[in-house]
Amino acid sequence: MEKINPKLPLSVAIITFNEEENLPRTLESIKDIASEIVVVDSHSTDRTREIAQSYGAKVYEEDWKGHIAQKNSALEKCTQPWILSLDADEEVSKELKNSIIKAINKPFADGYLVNRKTFHLGRWLNHAWQPDWKLRLVKKSANPRWGGYDPHDVLMIDGKTAKLKGFLYHYSYKNIEDHFTRLIKYAKTAANSYHQKGIKFNLTKLISHSLFAFIKEYFIKRGFLDGLPGLEASVGNFFYVFLKYMFLWEIERNENKKNPSKNSG
Amino acid sequence: MLSVLIATKDSEDTIERCLESVKDIADEIIIVDSGSTDRTLEIAKKYTDKIFYKEWINAGIQYNYLLSLASGDWTFSLDSDEELSEELKNSIKHVLNSPNPKDCYAVSRKTYYLGKFLDYVWYPEWRIRLAKKGKLKFEERVHSKAICSGEVGRLRGDLYHYSFKNLKHHFDKNIKFAIFMAEYMHQNNKKFRFSKMIFNPIWYFVKYYFIHKGFLDGIRGFIACSMGSFYVFMKYAFLLEIELKEKYGKNLWRR
Numbered sequence: 023m024e025k026i027n028p029k030l031p032l033s034v035a036i037i038t039f040n041e042e043e044n045l046p047r048t049l050e051s052i053k054d055i056a057s058e059i060v061v062v063d064s065h066s067t068d069r070t071r072e073i074a075q076s077y078g079a080k081v082y083e084e085d086w087k088g089h090i091a092q093k094n095s096a097l098e099k100c101t102q103p104w105i106l107s108l109d110a111d112e113e114v115s116k117e118l119k120n121s122i123i124k125a126i127n128k129p130f131a132d133g134y135l136v137n138r139k140t141f142h143l144g145r146w147l148n149h150a151w152q153p154d155w156k157l158r159l160v161k162k163s164a165n166p167r168w169g170g171y172d173p174h175d176v177l178m179i180d181g182k183t184a185k186l187k188g189f190l191y192h193y194s195y196k197n198i199e200d201h202f203t204r205l206i207k208y209a210k211t212a213a214n215s216y217h218q219k220g221i222k223f224n225l226t227k228l229i230s231h232s233l234f235a236f237i238k239e240y241f242i243k244r245g246f247l248d249g250l251p252g253l254e255a256s257v258g259n260f261f262y263v264f265l266k267y268m269f270l271w272e273i274e275r276n277e278n279k280k281n282p283s284k285n286s287g
Numbered sequence: 288m289l290s291v292l293i294a295t296k297d298s299e300d301t302i303e304r305c306l307e308s309v310k311d312i313a314d315e316i317i318i319v320d321s322g323s324t325d326r327t328l329e330i331a332k333k334y335t336d337k338i339f340y341k342e343w344i345n346a347g348i349q350y351n352y353l354l355s356l357a358s359g360d361w362t363f364s365l366d367s368d369e370e371l372s373e374e375l376k377n378s379i380k381h382v383l384n385s386p387n388p389k390d391c392y393a394v395s396r397k398t399y400y401l402g403k404f405l406d407y408v409w410y411p412e413w414r415i416r417l418a419k420k421g422k423l424k425f426e427e428r429v430h431s432k433a434i435c436s437g438e439v440g441r442l443r444g445d446l447y448h449y450s451f452k453n454l455k456h457h458f459d460k461n462i463k464f465a466i467f468m469a470e471y472m473h474q475n476n477k478k479f480r481f482s483k484m485i486f487n488p489i490w491y492f493v494k495y496y497f498i499h500k501g502f503l504d505g506i507r508g509f510i511a512c513s514m515g516s517f518y519v520f521m522k523y524a525f526l527l528e529i530e531l532k533e534k535y536g537k538n539l540w541r542r
Contacts, residue, residue, distance in 0.1 A: 141542060143528065144535045193541050198528045199462060202521060206458050225506060250481070254524055261517060265458065268510055272454050275402060 030126045033058040033100035033162075034108060036079075037092045041110035042068040044193065049077040051114040052106065055123060062096040089175045093168040105166060106159050107177060111193050112138070118188030122159060125186060132164040132181030133157050139189040143198075143251035150245030150255040157183060158190065171215040173208045198254070205262045213269030223274050228267035236260035288314040289383060290359035294349040295319070298367035299326040301449055306334040308371040309363070312379055317356050319349055327367075347431030354423060363417050364433075368450050369396070375444030379417060382442070390437025392417040397445040400507050401454070404447070408501040408511045415439060416446070429471050454510070461518040469525030479530050484523035492516040 034056040038045060049059065059079035063071050064086040074081045084095060097105060104126050108114070114122070118136060125134055138154040140147050157177045160166040170176035195201040239245045239259045245252035291313040295302060309316065316335035320328060321343035331338055341352050350364050361383060365371075371379075375394060382388050395411035397404050415423065415433040422437045451457040492512050495501045501508035532539050 141540065144531055144539045196540055198521075198524050199466060202462050203459070206455060210455060225509070250527060253484075254527075257520060257524075264513065265454075268454055268513075271506065271510075272401065279402070 029057045030055050030104065030123065031102045032056050032104045032106060032122075032126060033060055033102040034106045035060045035093070035096040035100055036062075036074075036108050036110055037089075037096050038063045038066060038070050038074070038110050039086070040066045040068045041070050042066075042073055044110045045070060045073050047113050047193070048108055048110055049074070049079070051119070052108070053077055055119060056106070058100065058102050060096050060099045062092060062099070064092065088172050090168045090170065090172060093175055093177075097166060097168065100162065103162050104159065105162055108158065108190075109192075113191040113193070115189045115191055118186060118190055121186040121188045125159065125184075129161070131184035132161045133166070133177075133179040133183045134159040134186045135183060136186050136188070136190045138192045140192040140194050140255075142195070142248075142255055145248065145251050147245070147248050147252060147255055149243050149247045150239050150252040152243065154192075155185065156190070159186065171212075171219070173211045201254075201258055202261070205258055206265055209262050209265035210269050212266045213273060216266070216270055217273045221270070223267060223271040228264060228271075231267070232260050232264035235263040288359040289361045289363060289379070290314065290357035291316045292350065292353035292357060292362055292364045293318050293367055294321070294346065294353065295323060295327050295331065295367045296321045296343060297323045297325045297327060299323075299330060300452070301368040302327055303330050304370050304449070305365065305367050306331065308376070309365070310334055312371075312376050313363075314359055315357075317353055319353050319356070321349070345427060345429055345431060347425040347427035350425045350431075350433075351427065354425075357420065360420050361417065362420065362423065364423075365416060365446065366448075368448060370447040370449065372445045372447055375442060375446060378442040378444045382417065382440075388419075389440035390419050390422040391415050391433075391435035391439045392442045393439055394442045394444070394446045396448045398448045398450065398511075400451060400511055403507060405501075405504050405507060405511060407499050407503050408495050408508050408515075410499075413441065414446075417442065429468065454514075457514055458517075461514060462521060465518055465521035466525050468522050469529060472522075472526055473529045477526070479523060479527045484520065484527070487523065488516040488520040491519045 032055060034052050036048065038061055059077060061074040061079045061081045063081060063083050065083060071081050080099070082099065086092060093107065097107065106122065135155040136158050138156055140151050160177065160179050161181070164179040164181040166177060166179045168175050169178050236256050236259060239256035240253065245256045289312060291309045293305065293316070295318055306316065315337060317337045318331050318335060319339045319341050321341060328338060339356065341349060343349065353364065354362060363379065382392060393413040393415045394417070395413055398409050415435050418435060422435055424434050425431045426434065451460070495515060496508065496512040501512045
């Protein structure tokens with residue numbers, strides 16, 4: 023008889039910090055297909071490392087170097103021909119797991135995108151934040167690396183990509199406070215990245231980009247069909263873009279204050 | 288004789304400026320702290336030895352306690368992140384020396400926001416702060432109002448308000464306060480309504496940006512009005528979450 027769910031030549035890479043509540047769900051969803059689990063932990067103070075070890079993961083403790091550098095560090099430690107990169111608040115659905123098994127056994131690309139679906143305020147968001155295609159399953163020989171700018175990291179490869187069937191479940195937030203708190207943190211990080219790239223504040227951009235972020239999520243992608251959770255998610259996007267530009271304004275103001283001569287020229 | 292009353296909690300960034308502005312006109316300064324862990328009390332001790340402790344429940348309770356400790360025939364109540372302007376100090380002195388003053392006086396607060404004072408948003412905001420002994424009482428609840436049992440006048444001169452260090456500080460403060468208010472509304476049987484979640488934030492912006500002419504404060508006015516409107520939205524979002532939590536329990540954020 024053929025063995026069901028044999029382990030694949032697959033490494034799963036995860037970075038963690040205090041994820042004891044989420045990590046078991048993530049690891050449960052891939053434990054029977056992954057030959058190797060690599061966890062790079064930035065000094066969790068809860069049971070995260072202990073939980074990872076109980077699933078046979080190779081656990082490394084490293085200082086936090088930013089999303090991109092941290093994820094690259096996890097990537098480099100993977101030894102299998104295929105790598106699946108996951109966040110600790112994600113879970114591979116059964117359908118996605120089957121797609122992964124097929125894609126590795128009979129490859130038709132060098133990397134695969136998966137559609138991430140978010141559980142928000144008591145329901146799955148089917149429209150808002152959908153679809154959310156992310157390159158996550160990659161061939162090690164295709165030179166995978168994380169790039170983009172913090173906090174928006176992007177996995178890249180040299181080679182052909184294809185899409186996989188089945189959702190990557192995403193349990194993003196603990197509560198609305200967590201949503202707002204993280205959104206402002208990300209907005210601040212993104213504003214710093216913008217500033218470093220030389221992007222300038224502009225009130226028209228602030229208003230148009232933030233309103234468009236809302237309209238896109240709520241009307242074009244029909245987030246309204248997700249009810250109040252869809253509205254909350256769409257307004258969250260609006261806040262995020264709005265705050266990003268506000269922080270950019272604040273950064274420029276602080277610089278002008280420190281260096282007034284620069285402004286007078 | 289004038290007693291100046293201040294409630295503090297981890298106010299090391301603002302308390303010195305506050306005390307400097309009142310030390311010349313105060314005959315006594317009374318501080319009620321609710322457990323500062325920073326340098327607040329160390330700074331306060333340079334200005335007064337009348338420092339007391341009371342656990343924080345709400346501002347009304349804190350200031351009524353302060354009123355009860357005052358020995359002056361006049362009291363001036365202020366927050367640790369406020370500062371008297373020179374003009375306001377002169378007005379207070381003027382009232383104390385006047386032959387037939389009113390029972391209470393309101394002052395207008397002006398907020399310092401991201402490097403400048405806001406001349407339109409949140410201004411003028413009249414609050415009763417100066418009062419004859421026994422004439423003032425604070426409502427003991429959230430958003431407590433000061434109630435004067437007598438005639439109320441108005442003082443010239445601004446009360447400066449330094450409540451936000453930076454944008455993130457403002458937004459974080461808004462999150463905390465929105466949660467607090469949502470819990471308060473829920474306890475008082477206020478129900479979540481979709482229309483309120485949509486229209487109240489918009490109304491807040493329209494009111495302060497257009498009706499109060501916040502646009503004349505430039506980009507700062509725009510940001511301040513937006514932040515206020517986000518606060519209103521978050522308040523209703525948190526109220527919604529509280530109601531949904533009763534329905535879904537643990538399954539609100541996980542399956």
